[in-house]
Amino acid sequence: xxxxxxxxxxxxxxxxxxxxxxxxxxxxxxxxxxxxxxxxxxxxxxxxxxxx
Amino acid sequence: xxxxxxxxxxxxxxxxxxxxxxxxxxxxxxxxxxxxxxxxxxxxxxxxxxxxxxxxxxxxxxxxxxxxxxxxxxxxxxxxxxxxxxxxxxxxxxxxxxxxxxxxxxxxxxxxxxxxxxxxxxxxxxxxxxxxxxxxxxxxxxxxxxxxxxxxxxxxxxxxxxxxxxxxxxxxxxxxxxxxxxxxxxxxxxxxxxxxxxxxxxxxxxxxxxxxxxxxxxxxxxxxxxxxxxxxxxxxxxxxxxxxxxxxxxxxxxxxx
Amino acid sequence: xxxxxxxxxxxxxxxxxxxxxxxxxxxxxxxxxxxxxxxxxxxxxxxxxxxxxxxxxxxxxxxxxxxxxxxxxxxxxxxxxxxxxxxxxxxxxxxxxxxxxxxxxxxxxxxxxxxxxxxxxxxxxxxxxxxxxxxxxxxxxxxxxxxxxxxxxxxxxxxxxxxxxxxxxxxxxxxxxxxxxxxxxxxxxxxxxxxxxxxxxxxxxxxxxxxxxxxxxx
Numbered sequence: 001x002x003x004x005x006x007x008x009x010x011x012x013x014x015x016x017x018x019x020x021x022x023x024x025x026x027x028x029x030x031x032x033x034x035x036x037x038x039x040x041x042x043x044x045x046x047x048x049x050x051x052x
Numbered sequence: 053x054x055x056x057x058x059x060x061x062x063x064x065x066x067x068x069x070x071x072x073x074x075x076x077x078x079x080x081x082x083x084x085x086x087x088x089x090x091x092x093x094x095x096x097x098x099x100x101x102x103x104x105x106x107x108x109x110x111x112x113x114x115x116x117x118x119x120x121x122x123x124x125x126x127x128x129x130x131x132x133x134x135x136x137x138x139x140x141x142x143x144x145x146x147x148x149x150x151x152x153x154x155x156x157x158x159x160x161x162x163x164x165x166x167x168x169x170x171x172x173x174x175x176x177x178x179x180x181x182x183x184x185x186x187x188x189x190x191x192x193x194x195x196x197x198x199x200x201x202x203x204x205x206x207x208x209x210x211x212x213x214x215x216x217x218x219x220x221x222x223x224x225x226x227x228x229x230x231x232x233x234x235x236x237x238x239x240x241x242x243x244x245x246x247x248x249x250x251x252x253x254x255x256x257x258x259x260x261x262x263x264x265x266x267x268x269x270x271x272x273x274x275x276x277x278x279x280x281x282x283x284x285x286x287x288x289x290x291x292x293x294x295x296x297x298x299x300x301x302x303x304x305x306x307x308x309x
Numbered sequence: 310x311x312x313x314x315x316x317x318x319x320x321x322x323x324x325x326x327x328x329x330x331x332x333x334x335x336x337x338x339x340x341x342x343x344x345x346x347x348x349x350x351x352x353x354x355x356x357x358x359x360x361x362x363x364x365x366x367x368x369x370x371x372x373x374x375x376x377x378x379x380x381x382x383x384x385x386x387x388x389x390x391x392x393x394x395x396x397x398x399x400x401x402x403x404x405x406x407x408x409x410x411x412x413x414x415x416x417x418x419x420x421x422x423x424x425x426x427x428x429x430x431x432x433x434x435x436x437x438x439x440x441x442x443x444x445x446x447x448x449x450x451x452x453x454x455x456x457x458x459x460x461x462x463x464x465x466x467x468x469x470x471x472x473x474x475x476x477x478x479x480x481x482x483x484x485x486x487x488x489x490x491x492x493x494x495x496x497x498x499x500x501x502x503x504x505x506x507x508x509x510x511x512x513x514x515x516x517x518x519x520x521x522x523x524x525x526x527x
Contacts, residue, residue, distance in 0.1 A: 006103065008110045011174050015167040016098070019116040022166075023280070026159045030284060034291040041294045044301050194474040198467075202457065205467050214524040215457055219471065222453065222517050226475045229506065233478040236502070237485060 068293045071145045075286040082283035089276030097269035104266075113171045115270055119277035120163035124192065127157035127281065131199075132224050135217035145289065147213035148296065150220065152288035154200045156281060161193045184235045191230045195223045209296060310394065310402060317406035320379070331368040331411045332418055338364040339422040350427045357426035358436060358487030364422070365415045365440055366447060366476055372411050373451040373472065374458070374465040376403060377522075381459050390526050396519035404445075404452040404515070412444030428491060435490020439503060443483035446507040449514050450475045456521040478506055 097115035104111035131150040138147040168186060169179045180186065202219055206212035342360050343353060380386040389399050419440055420433050428436065454472035458464030482503040489496045 006109050008108045008174050011170050012109050012112050015113045015116060015170040016094075018166050018170070019120065019163045022159050022163050026156065027284065030288050030291070034287055034294075037291050037294045037298065041298050041301075044298055048301060048305065191474060191477055194470075198471045198474060201467055201470055205458075205461055205464075211460075211524055211527070215521060218517055218521050218524075219457060222514070223475070226478065229478040230474075230481075233481040233502070236499070237481045 067143065068145055068297070072290055072293060075290050079283060079286055082279050082286065086276050086279030086283050089272055089279055093269050093272030093276050097266075097273065101265055101269060107175065110171050110174060111266065113167050114266065115273045117164060117167040117171065118270060119274045120160045120167065121189070122274060123277050123281050124157055124160040124164050124189070126278075127153050127160060128192065128195075128224070128227070130285070131157070131220055135220040138213055139217050139221075144213075144296070145293065147217065148292035149285060149289045150216070151203050151213075152292050153285050154196055154203070156284050156288070158193070158196045158200065160277075160281075161189060161196060165189055165193065182238060184231075184238045187234045187238070188231045191234070192227060195227055199223065209299065310398060313389075313394070313399065313402050314406055317403065318409060331372050332414050334371050335364050335368040335415055335418060336422065338367060339425055342426065354427040354429055354491075357423060357428040358432055358491050359484045360426060361419055361422060361428070361436060362440070362443075362480060362484040362487055365419060365444065366480055368415055369411055369444065369447045369451060370469055370472060370476075372407065373455050374468050376407050376452060376455040377459045378455070378464070386459075386522075387526060390523070396522055397515045400452050400456065400518040400522060401449075401511075401515045404448045404511075404518075407452065408445050408448040412440075412448050416440045416444060431493055432487060432491030435496055436487045439483045439486035439490070439500065442486075442500065442504050442507055443479050446479045446503075446510045447476060449507075449510045449518075450479070453514050453518040453521065456518045456525065459522065460525045479503065482506065 094115055098112055101112065103109045131153050134146040134150040134153075137143055138150070165186075168189075172181065173179050199216060199219060202216050203212055206215060339360065342356075342364075346352060346356070377386065380389070390396055392399075416437060419436055423433055423436055451472055454468050454475070457471060458468045461467065482499045485499040486496045486503060489499065
């Protein structure tokens with residue numbers, strides 16, 4: 001499955017893990033905050049339109 | 053000067069709304085293509101390229117290191133451009149895009165530094181060397197931190213946008229200056245080693261030397277990183293626009309009692 | 310303009326704090342270094358130029374948050390902004406006052422602290438020269454940082470975070486001059502670069518500082 005990485009396997013795997021981890025964390029945090037803010041705004045707009 | 057009163061004029065409103073509508077339409081495209089490019093490029097690079105005769109399998113780190121380093125610099129350039137647009141045209145989306153981009157730049161710089169360190173350990177025998185290029189990236193990282201910290205520290209969003217924009221302009225000049233200063237500094241210390249190392253880290257050098265086998269997957273990865281960056285910036289800018297609107301709505305609500 | 314400079318100097322002397330504090334800090338940093346790296350005189354004389362430069366830089370940083378904060382709190386900054394004197398001149402004067410009260414004493418104190426660190430004899434001259442050329446840039450850059458953070462409650466830490474990366478080029482060239490001077494190498498190139506940076510920051514950065522201050526006073 002995983003190709004033979006020789007004696008540098010640790011270095012390669014760690015750098016892939018670290019990079020992908022950071023990227024995924026960035027995307028996840030962005031999306032989570034985006035969802036929260038969007039929901040909050042919609043709630044607020046709804047309330048404002050009802051109250052005039 | 054209340055935010056609500058300012059936000060009420062049509063011009064201020066029209067552009068963020070149009071931005072939201074447009075970005076909503078194109079975002080799925082960017083998410084999808086960046087995902088596909090990254091998956092294809094990384095799998096291609098990881099599984100289907102041979103080991104380098106000198107670097108062994110660590111050559112595979114290049115598919116993450118080079119695109120991340122490129123994006124770390126391009127991200128700052130983008131922030132510089134949007135800061136200028138904000139200072140000249142007072143275009144809110146522009147300032148918010150700069151704010152949205154900064155954390156992406158931090159992560160890209162971190163990836164570049166981390167993969168560089170992990171690669172440097174077996175290759176140079178050390179995690180960290182005060183090579184001009186590495187040092188310059190570390191300084192860039194500090195600039196990103198200061199920029200984000202200034203955004204977070206200031207309450208009023210227009211003031212924050214103004215101040216961070218000026219900081220971005222001044223910081224760009226000093227970052228460039230530091231780049232040359234650092235070059236000078238290390239060459240002055242140990243000449244031979246830094247030339248060899250600089251050549252080893254330069255993307256250009258590896259790209260020229262290394263044959264197309266490595267170059268094509270690298271290109272796909274770079275495209276993937278660029279698309280991912282665009283998607284993230286669009287998405288995060290949308291979030292910032294909504295956050296700003298929430299603030300404006302709350303301020304108006306308080307004004308009406 | 311001279312009246313403003315005199316007023317700032319008088320305030321700094323009367324308040325006492327910033328003036329003596331920077332020097333005391335410089336002294337303490339220099340004294341602490343042998344404790345942390347050991348008392349071997351050969352090692353100390355190697356690192357002396359760099360340590361003295363770093364100490365001077367940090368001492369400079371220490372008094373930055375008071376540079377504009379006092380005038381901001383009592384409202385005299387608003388008066389200065391509406392005065393006929395352009396704000397660019399005001400921030401330049403402020404930077405000059407900061408240099409006279411902080412930078413200049415550091416330059417004068419540096420040789421004495423150099424003795425503590427076994428600085429090689431030829432190094433004294435170059436250390437003083439490099440600090441003399443470099444510290445004005447630190448004051449001007451610091452004024453920019455102080456203008457950025459003037460309205461903030463806890464601006465001090467943020468100020469360091471913003472200003473220190475901007476000090477990098479000055480530190481690199483300044484310490485390089487001192488180090489090369491101490492080991493008897495030619496110092497012309499880094500000294501010229503250092504002078505160039507100082508001249509450019511004095512000429513250009515007040516515009517940025519004034520712009521930032523106007524935004525903060527809005």
